[in-house]
Amino acid sequence: MIYSDKQCGISRAQLSKLQAALRTLTEHMSDQSWLKQAEINALKSQISDIEAEITEYELLRSGQVSFTKAYALDELPRILVQARIAAGMSQTELAEKLHLKPQQIQRYEASFYMGASLSRLIEIAHALGVKASGSFEGPRQTDSAIYAWGTADDIVWGQLPYKEMIKRKWFDVPRGTNPIEKVKEYFLHAAGPQFASALHRKKMHSGNAPNEYALLAWQARVIDRARQKIALGKIGKFELDDTWLGQITQLTKKKNGPLLARDLLAAHGITLIIEPHLPGSYLDGAAMVIDGDRPVIGLTLRYDRLDNFWFVLMHELGHIFLHLFDGLRFDFFDDENARDSDTIEIDADKFALDVLIPENLWDQCLSRFALSEESVRIDAETVGIHSSIIAGRIRKEQNNYTILNNLVGQGQVRSLLEEVSHDLD
Template sequence: MTKSTRKQSEILRPKVIKTDRDHQRALARVEELFAAKPGTPEGDELELWLLLVEKYEEAAFPVELPSPIEAIRFRMDQANLKQSDLIPFLGGKSKVSEVLNGKRDLSLTMIRKLHEHLGIPAEVLLQEPDATLPDGDFLELGKRFPLSEMVKRGWLEGIVDSLPDAKAQIEDVLVKFAAPVGDPTKQPVFNRQNAPCGNPADSAALVAWQIRVMSLAKRQKQLTYRKGTVDEDFLREVVRLSLFDHGPALAQEFLFKHGIHLIVEGHLPKTFLDGAAIRLSNDGRLIALTLRYDRLDNFWFVLLHELAHIALHIDTEVCEAVFDNLDERGTDRIEREADELAKEALISSSEWKAARLTRKSTVSEIKQFAERMRIHPAIPAGRIRFESDNYRILTQLLGNRQVRKQFG
């Protein structure tokens, strides 16, 4: 091998830099090529080496972000701002002092205001490279949440202590409240266009309630649901549980074992909800009931109605979620379909026709029919009341105040 050939073979060829030794050798080669003219083979090699070195150094020796306090003080110096000028962004003289002295962490609400009004990069304030603030759409929606009622019910326990604090730290509250389910503005199950079922009167309150019931379900053991589980036979098995004194609690246990969460959470003002059927994931289903009417007849019908939605509309991907005010049921196709399947599962049309029960039927006759059918008498009594449009009769059979107490 000649001397010139040996020198040629010893020249380092451009390659990805993985180690400190690679880095040192690359720097040595850059020094050899530093005087190379652009456009020449040596100049092209130099350019490639510089890119490789830069990439390695960015990963190996990252430049630390300035602290949020440093960034705020720098911006104050730039704009000639006094501490009092930060009050609109940090929320009071004492809070400004505590933040600047490192005694109080920045909240998301503070960070958004500092970012939007003072132009301090979000990644600096959040201390994460390329970090961005939560989507503003959720913030705007969350501002319409019924915070007073949510605080009263304890929904924000562990997040915030009072309503004034909730309002002052609204963005932080929303992010923590929705953390178990994620940003609802980004998920199909919250999107009314993808889940055009039901007729809520207050969309913001509905989303807050939906986050709540989904979060409660997420706290439970993760379930595995097999699509198609809910059919007519399954529904009739559920109905037979009505015969027992603790039928609603037994139904919850039965559904849980088949991959379906049953959550009870009262409706929020202006939603007028009776229940909902929700897809938690491809392997999860959720029935949520408000027990707006704490009666056995109402419980069994609403439960079967929501299960019918799972069979007919959730499993078949017609809807991601269905929300029901059953005072206004029958107003669209999917509600009529769920009504019919629920009614048939509770008492088949042939059995109901043969029974010939009417508003003039006696309590004894209704009880005897229920005993033959092995169901609770509240079910036929509720059907008679509905079909006769007379809600003053048979109240003694309805199981008033017999449901909510079974769910704590």
């Protein structure tokens, strides 16, 4: 973990050296021997680790993440360091607040607080606003949070919404068996223990505090169904090439556009799963990678509107092409109602908007000012996109969700997609 700006600079320098070594090894590789490939994989793993640490530090340092939570006592030291960084406090400033020498804080953090007494840990937790649950809420409130279990062993399996999962027939509980054992068995089979570890930190962008166990359960269901589709040979090979995304705008004009979009994504190696959200998750969509190189998008259709479907879909595609393969080690969960206060989410929003309606075309749309149904339809025809997308963007930019109600495609998505969401066709 990175503790200071100085260490961040050192990590950046180390990252540059590793990236240069990877380029050199790749360029001068004369054969594809297992030894050379092992060296390349090792370098890539080191690069990924450092990139993830730098990204986490920068998000915390800039105030773009002001909440994190851990689920084991041995994660408390990491929470304390995260809280200090997110509060914009240096090690020296924390020491002054506690009337300690800066070297003492440095020693505490370097040893992950192994030499600190319980009373000292409580004092530091109070100073940093860290709650007993192992979470912090920073002074700069945002709509982003990070959830990470150390390992699957840290999960309190009874916290998963197993009654709702059983009700939805995700798994069976034979008479006389323990439902909590069954929910654990289901999760480990459906998702795997790595999805409840630091290898898959959950980055949640939401205007509400979600139930993180509901997110974990929902993700397991999406992964389970995605793997079934992949096993049936229905998903093509994925390439990190977004030049084909313009085809989606043409599909928006078709009555069965969402179905055609699902098929287009599958052809390009992206699995789209429709899975209704669980209570308390406040979730519209998510993007994740399974089995190393298989991108998956999960949508809840919480709002059964065309404008919401197309924007959330493109936002998650933004995460796939901008972030998921960039060493961040985050699974991205999104609530469209959250504020745009996070550079990662702003990037995904811009990606979505630019693909759906390029900025130069948006600037020419007179419906932004006229705010009439007729002007929206005219602009949609000119741009070559479904009118719901223009209407939805106007409503969002105007922050007025009472206008253009007849154009946002209310009730036109779920009937198309949910009826085929469980048959793996």
